[in-house]
Amino acid sequence: xxxxxxxxxxxxxxxxxxxxxxxxxxxxxxxxxxxxxxxxxxxxxxxxxxxxxxxxxxxxxxxxxxxxxxxxxxxxxxxxxxxxxxxxxxxxxxxxxxxxxxxxxxxxxxxxxxxxxxxxxxxxxxxxxxxxxxxxxxxxxxxxxxxxxxxxxxxxxxxxxxxxxxxxxxxxxxxxxxxxxxxxxxxxxxxxxxxxxxxxxxxxxxxxxxxxxxxxxxxxxxxxxxxxxxxxxxxxxxxxxxxxxxxxxxxxxxxxxxxxxxx
Numbered sequence: 001x002x003x004x005x006x007x008x009x010x011x012x013x014x015x016x017x018x019x020x021x022x023x024x025x026x027x028x029x030x031x032x033x034x035x036x037x038x039x040x041x042x043x044x045x046x047x048x049x050x051x052x053x054x055x056x057x058x059x060x061x062x063x064x065x066x067x068x069x070x071x072x073x074x075x076x077x078x079x080x081x082x083x084x085x086x087x088x089x090x091x092x093x094x095x096x097x098x099x100x101x102x103x104x105x106x107x108x109x110x111x112x113x114x115x116x117x118x119x120x121x122x123x124x125x126x127x128x129x130x131x132x133x134x135x136x137x138x139x140x141x142x143x144x145x146x147x148x149x150x151x152x153x154x155x156x157x158x159x160x161x162x163x164x165x166x167x168x169x170x171x172x173x174x175x176x177x178x179x180x181x182x183x184x185x186x187x188x189x190x191x192x193x194x195x196x197x198x199x200x201x202x203x204x205x206x207x208x209x210x211x212x213x214x215x216x217x218x219x220x221x222x223x224x225x226x227x228x229x230x231x232x233x234x235x236x237x238x239x240x241x242x243x244x245x246x247x248x249x250x251x252x253x254x255x256x257x258x259x260x261x262x263x
Contacts, residue, residue: 007033008040009058015051016195017044022058028068029111034082037089045096048262051199051206054191055090055119056103060184063104063128066111069137087111090118091143097207097235099198103191104128104169105184114143117151120210122177123191124169125184130177133164150217152176203262204244207235 009020019040021027029037044053057063067087086092090100091114102119109131116122134141141161148157152175160167172178182190198206211233216224231237239245244260251258 006036008036010040012050013192015049015199016054016192017050017052018054018056019044020056020058021064023068024059026062026065026107027057027059027112028065028070029088029115030068031080031082033068034087034089036083038083038085038093039089041089041093041096041100042084045093045098051098051203051262052195053098053100054103054195055100055115056188056191057105059106060125060127061106062112063106063108064112064115065107065109066114087143088115088118090115095211097210098203099195099206099210101191101195101198103187104178105187109166110134110141111143114141114147117144117147117177121179121194122172123180123182123187123194124172124178125187126169126181127184128169128172128178128181129166130168130172131164131166132160135162135164200260202244202248202258202260204235204239204242204260208233208239211235 007021007023009022011018011020019037021029021033021037023029023033041053044050083089084093088111090096099121100119102116102122104116104122104124105128106125107129108116109129110133113130113132132141132144145161148160151157156175159165169178169181173181180190212224212228215227215233227233228236231240243263244258247258247260
């Protein structure tokens, strides 16, 4: 399949990978698209030259309507093989220790919102709108039911899950789900500005942060801190033994910007 025919468009600029979901009209995700996204993000994870990924969608009306119900009606199994990384390639992709920035334009609902929640930072246009309408179609927003009560107040999360109501970018920002709201014509530039800022940072530190946050989710504070100080996490052990760790100290002492090598 050529890139022009693919529902996933990929563009690399230096050490940044931009992944664009492009499935008119609603950028809904079927099994084939999910598998392609998983392969794309796995390749990003495993390429040492790439440091940051951007996830965006083509068009200005939909970020993603989530699971492709039309494909399901035609035989796509909702419990089928989503590919590596699970739905959308991100929700269950193990050891993804690099930052992923999401740019949300337009409607972001159902599995589309769950996909955005799988990213580390979300920027949205002021025209963006969000919902978890699965309840209206008699199913459960499984990933959102796990993630939302851990990220926003319980009763707010339950309101969104139990009612399926729509909320706008301002409310998403107020709840802390969205980092920044922008005019639609400013969104791409701002996302790339953020991605370049992250790409200039220390990749080994980013990897350690992501692993610590992930592993600490269900652990007691002291137990997790002991694992860190005893260097029981691979990324922490690599960081503390790295040239970058020494470079950071040297750059501070010499009052200059550090040069990160990722090793």
